[in-house]
Amino acid sequence: MARGVYIHIPFCHQICNYCDFNKVFFKNQPVDEYIEALGREMEMTVAQMPEAFTNIETIFLGGGTPTALSAEQIEKLLGLITKHIPMSSVKEFSSEANPDELTIDKLQALYNGGVNRLSMGVQSFDQSLLEKIGRTHSNEHVYETIQNAKNVGFENISIDLMYGLPGQTMEQWQETLERALALKLPHYSAYSLIVEPKTIFYIQYAKGKLHLPTEDLETDMYSVLMDTMEAHGLKQYEISNFANEGYASTHNKIYWDNDEYAGFGAGAHGYLEGIRYSNVAPIKKYIETVMAGERPLLHEHEVTADEKLEEQMFLGLRKSAGVTHEEFETKFGQPMLSIYKEIIDQLQEEQLIELDSEGIRLTRKGRFIGNEVFQRFLVGE
Structure with missing residues (x-):
């Protein structure tokens, strides 16, 4: 039985240099057709295995960038979600967001559509580092967007931060932490940079043009992260996540508990009825398959008993508990x-x-x- 639903929005107005998720530039893409296909995939899947969707606790919009959509497209998407996914037991409804895209009308559309948690990709408060990693927002965007979100009614707001970035110093990292914590948000995530294949950074790294902090410095940055969060009263409930009491991410906990969840969208992954699966990634292929009345499955794998044991241990140990x-x-x-x-x-x-x-x-x-x-x-x- 699934505890959560993940919905993938593969569109971006800007591709970050470190990102290896399935994504495309927004311009000239069949966005409206994609949203319709998402609705159809949800409808088909729930109809095929209704018992798996009787106790959904969380929904998560990820990407790509869900806030690349217009307010009208967001309204359409959320309407399809609430139409096809049983919502009676949903407690947490999250959306990823970029600070420079989250206009007031989009915030209102998200809030009115049932989203009650925002996860914003801030990464750094150092403008030179933001430019290096391909981010387009400024600190002013972050401050303004968070205030606008609170004005609309959002209380559960999280921001993502990154360390181990090219050329990043300890001083830059400490300043980012200070600025982030000054916002007094209930949740923070902080990840070390991993240079993944098929990214701009990977190409630079292969050419010897990506100058990363030493392993010792990255270790020190993680140590400072843990100590600083603790000093500000935030509990580390997972290797990379910190929260006030009652604000730990329920959706991410589903993954670490090794429980089942549905994944919808191009390139999305899911785990239903003992089978881990992935969807086709090309957007055109995804739309064509779904609108032809088929689930857009690329790969299915029945998880063995040994694999379930392994996953329980290496996923569960990510949690502080x-x-x-x-x-x-x-x-x-x-x-x-x-x-x-x-x-x-x-x-x-x-x-x-x-x-x-x-x-x-x-x-x-x-x-x-x-x-x-x-x-x-x-x-x-």
């Missing part, structure tokens, strides 16, 4: 230690995880090398 004995035994019918005792003992000895009567979780030391810890739970590692 870690993986509890109770949730593990409830899902798999056997104690966690009956399967992973040797690995857990080794990681404890290395002071990378801690074990108690509740479960296991990363130590502070473990958070710095989380991916290495996660790999230890993979078969064959």
Whole structure:
């Protein structure tokens, strides 16, 4: 049974240098046709497996950039979502947003359409770094948009920040944190830059033209991040996420809990009825397939019992609460230690995880090398 719904909007007015998600420039794209196809895909999928959609807790609009759409297109999209997705149990309805695109009419359209959480891509408060990574907004856009969002009625607002950017200094990172926290928002996400294939940064990196901070400096930036957030009363509930009480992202928690969710749109991924799937990515192909009455599936994979165990561990350990004995035994019918005792003992000895009567979780030391810890739970590692 799905707990959440992800809806992919692949359109952008500007392509960021680090982004590897399925996206295209907005201009000359069949945006209205795409929105219609999204509605059709939702309708078909819910009709095929209605029992999977009886307890949807969250909906998340991602991209691309959902706020690349016009206010009228946003209204149309939200109308289709609320028409085809059972909304009675939805508590959190989020949309990603760019600060320089989120006009008052778009904010009003989102709010009136049921969206109650905004996740804004701010990344940095240093204009030179914003230009390096391909962002087009200014600090003034951020301040104005957040105030406008509050005026419209939004209370649950999050911003994304990035560190380990090309040429970024510790001083720039600390200033970004200070400016971000001065906004007194209830939620912050902060991610280190990962140079992904098929991005502008990857091309630059391959040519030796991308000058990144050292590994030690990036580690120090993460340490400063954790300490600064804690000093401001924000709880780190996941490796990269910090929130006031009651404002942790329910949608993202679905992923880390290894629970099921539906994915709609070109290139979207989902996990329904034990099957992980991905949709076709080309927009024209997606529209043609859906409007012909077929789900636009590119790939399906039935998750094996071993894979479910692995995913429970490496996804769950991203959470500060870690993986509890109770949730593990409830899902798999056997104690966690009956399967992973040797690995857990080794990681404890290395002071990378801690074990108690509740479960296991990363130590502070473990958070710095989380991916290495996660790999230890993979078969064959």
